[in-house]
Each structure stands twice: as structure tokens, then as C-alpha cells.
Amino acid sequence: MRPVPWLGIVSSVIAAMGLTACNSRPDSAAAEPAPPPQSVPATASSAAARVTLHYASNTHDDRAAAAKVGFNLFDLGPDKTAIDALGPGQQALVWLGNLDNTNCTPGYSYDRFTAAVDRLAGDPKVFGYYLSDEPHPSICPGAVQHLRERADYIRAKDPLQKSFIVVLDASKECRGNFGCEYAALRPEQTHVDLFGIDPFICSIAKGCDLGRIERTVGLAANKGIPRAAMVPVIQVFGQTCNTQQTHYYKLPSADELTGALAHWDTALPHPPFDFAYTWASEGPACPALDKAADLQSVLRARNTAR
Numbered sequence: 149m150r151p152v153p154w155l156g157i158v159s160s161v162i163a164a165m166g167l168t169a170c171n172s173r174p175d176s177a178a179a180e181p182a183p184p185p186q187s188v189p190a191t192a193s194s195a196a197a198r199v200t201l202h203y204a205s206n207t208h209d210d211r212a213a214a215a216k217v218g219f220n221l222f223d224l225g226p227d228k229t230a231i232d233a234l235g236p237g238q239q240a241l242v243w244l245g246n247l248d249n250t251n252c253t254p255g256y257s258y259d260r261f262t263a264a265v266d267r268l269a270g271d272p273k274v275f276g277y278y279l280s281d282e283p284h285p286s287i288c289p290g291a292v293q294h295l296r297e298r299a300d301y302i303r304a305k306d307p308l309q310k311s312f313i314v315v316l317d318a319s320k321e322c323r324g325n326f327g328c329e330y331a332a333l334r335p336e337q338t339h340v341d342l343f344g345i346d347p348f349i350c351s352i353a354k355g356c357d358l359g360r361i362e363r364t365v366g367l368a369a370n371k372g373i374p375r376a377a378m379v380p381v382i383q384v385f386g387q388t389c390n391t392q393q394t395h396y397y398k399l400p401s402a403d404e405l406t407g408a409l410a411h412w413d414t415a416l417p418h419p420p421f422d423f424a425y426t427w428a429s430e431g432p433a434c435p436a437l438d439k440a441a442d443l444q445s446v447l448r449a450r451n452t453a454r
Contacts, residue, residue, distance in 0.1 A: 198419075198420060200418065200420065200421060200422060201220055201275065202218055202220055202221060202447075202454075203422065203424065204217075204423075204425075205423070206223060206430065207219070208428055218452045221239055221275055221421050222234060222238060222239070222241070223241060223427075224242055224243070226268060228267055239272075240274050240275060241276055242264070242276070243277075244261055244264060244298075245260075246281055247291070247294055247295065248283040248284065248288035248291035249283055250284060252287070252288040258297070261298060265277070265301060269306040274306075275310060275421075276309050277302055277309065279295060279311055279312065279313050280314070282315065283315075285329065286322065286328065286332070292333065295311075296339045298311065299341065310341040310342050311340045311341045311342070312341065312379070313342075314423075315343050315345065315346075315373070316329065317330055317367065317368070327368070330372065331372055333373075334371065334372030334373050342378075342421075343377055344379045344380075345416075347360045347364035347381075348381075349361060349383060349400075351396055351397055351398055352387070352395060352397070352398045356404045356407070356408065358408055361412055362415045366415075375415075375416060378416050378419060379416075379419050379420065379422065380415070380419055380423065382405075382409070382423065382424050382425065383397070383425065384405065384424050384436060384447075385397065385399060385425060385436040386400075387434065388434075389429065389434040389435050390431065392432045399436075400443070402442040402446050405443050405446050
């Protein structure tokens with residue numbers, strides 16, 4: 149379900165910059181008022197009391213296997229029948245097409261988006277909506293406006309359901325201004341509730357740089373994304389069995405994943421959910437979690453204990 153064109157594009161950017169790895173609505177560069185207070189947990193105590201959900205993208209028809217690893221937040225489209233069929237303790241993060249990535253044509257038109265939210269508002273099985281995987285306002289100038297419209301619409305229809313995007317700050321359009329995408333997409337601008345932070349830390353050439361986790365979280369925080377609104381995106385894929393000529397990322401070992409999780413726990417100890425990218429070995433992300441029994445064991449122990 150999750151498109152991954154960025155893996156091939158970003159590899160060259162990463163190597164050059166030393167980093168990790170649009171809609172027809174009216175555009176506006178003017179900033180809007182900050183989102184309502186409930187969109188971001190207000191205190192450390194509320195974060196500490198929060199139950200962390202566990203999400204893996206691209207589970208497709210393999211949700212039963214993912215559930216055995218302790219995943220309880222599922223990658224689904226806006227199919228109410230499929231969402232309502234989820235088991236006890238399970239919820240959906242609803243994918244509504246990509247928005248303002250390198251392709252500035254939305255996966256879902258605004259009318260199609262609002263129809264899906266109207267249909268799902270009030271459904272307790274819906275945790276929230278995945279609005280965009282790595283939007284780039286430096287490429288698509290309407291990105292902030294489009295995200296703000298959709299986040300506001302979700303909040304107006306059901307304030308308990310969350311808006312979510314993943315933010316990558318390795319765009320060449322930042323031109324050395326590291327953090328420019330975090331600054332542009334921060335909640336005061338987009339009104340988005342939750343932000344995936346994805347410093348993919350393990351490469352074939354350099355191994356795993358675990359310290360990049362804290363550095364990236366710190367950069368995002370310094371640019372205006374509250375830590376309480378951050379979601380760790382955990383690397384559980386490599387690029388040694390894909391057929392797209394992109395062999396940059398390395399699948400972490402069980403020990404490397406354990407070390408990465410410890411760093412994530414230090415940087416973001418009580419996130420609303422964590423995000424394992426990715427379950428299915430497909431496209432440029434291969435191998436992934438479905439082919440890594442040792443990594444599944446590490447995550448099963450973690451997911452069932454939190």
C-alpha cells in the first residue's frame with residue numbers, strides 16, 4: 149500500500165549530503181493559528197501514561213502474521229467493513245493516498261478525502277489517517293496549505309482521530325539548511341497531529357549509525373516539532389534482494405535492531421505509536437520484516453511488553 153519511490157531517489161541525496169534516509173486545492177503561504185491544544189499531548193505525565201501502539205506498513209493480507217509479532221495498529225485503506233472487522237485492541241491507521249511528495253498530484257482528491265473521513269468519523273477502530281509519506285513543500289509549494297486543510301477537516305469531524313505524516317529532511321532543496329522540511333511542516337503550520345521521524349540508520353557501506361537517531365530527533369525538535377508529537381520510524385528493511393538497482397540500505401541484524409530500539413527509547417520514550425518500516429519485502433525495500441524471523445523475535449518481545 150505504501151509507495152516507496154523515495155528509496156531510489158533519496159539514496160543519491162544521502163550519499164551527497166551525509167543524511168538518512170501535489171493537490172488542486174488553492175495554495176496559500178500565510179501561516180494559520182496554532183492547532184487546538186488537544187492535538188499534542190500537553191505534559192510529560194500525559195505522555196508517560198500513554199499506551200504505545202505498534203504499526204507496520206505494507207502488511208497487506210498478512211495482518212494475522214503481523215498481529216503475532218504484537219502489531220496492533222494496521223495499515224488499511226478507507227474500507228469501513230475491513231476496519232470494523234479488526235479484532236479487540238486493534239485499530240487502523242488509514243492510508244488516504246500520498247500528498248505533495250515528489251509528485252504534486254494527490255493520491256486522493258480533496259472530495260474523495262472528505263468522503264472517506266465523513267464515512268469513518270466516530271469509528272473507534274480508526275486511530276487516524278496517514279496523509280502523506282514524506283511531503284516536500286520545497287518541491288510542492290501547496291503542501292502546507294493542503295495538509296492544514298485535511299488536518300483541520302479531520303479534527304472538525306472527530307477530534308479523537310489523528311492526522312499523521314512522515315517527514316524526511318534530506319531534500320536537496322534544503323541546500324544545506326538542515327531541518328528546513330521540519331520547520332515548514334511543524335504543527336503550527338500544518339496543524340498535523342503526529343509526525344514520523346525516519347532516520348534510516350543502516351547502510352551497506354557504513355553499517356549502522358545509532359547516534360543518528362538522537363541527532364535527527366534533536367534537529368526536528370529544534371525546528372519546531374514537539375517530541376510528544378513524534379513517532380519513531382524503525383528501520384527493518386534492506387536493499388539486497390530488490391530488482392530496482394538500488395542497493396544502499398542494509399537490513400539490521402537482531403543486535404543492531406536491539407541497539408536502535410534502545411536509542412529510540414532514549415530519544416522518544418513514550419510515543420503514541422511506533423512504526424516499523426516495512427513488513428512486506430517488495431519494490432526497493434527488500435528484504436524486510438516478513439523475511440526476518442530474528443527481527444520479528446526482537447519486536448515481538450518489545451511489542452508485547454509495552
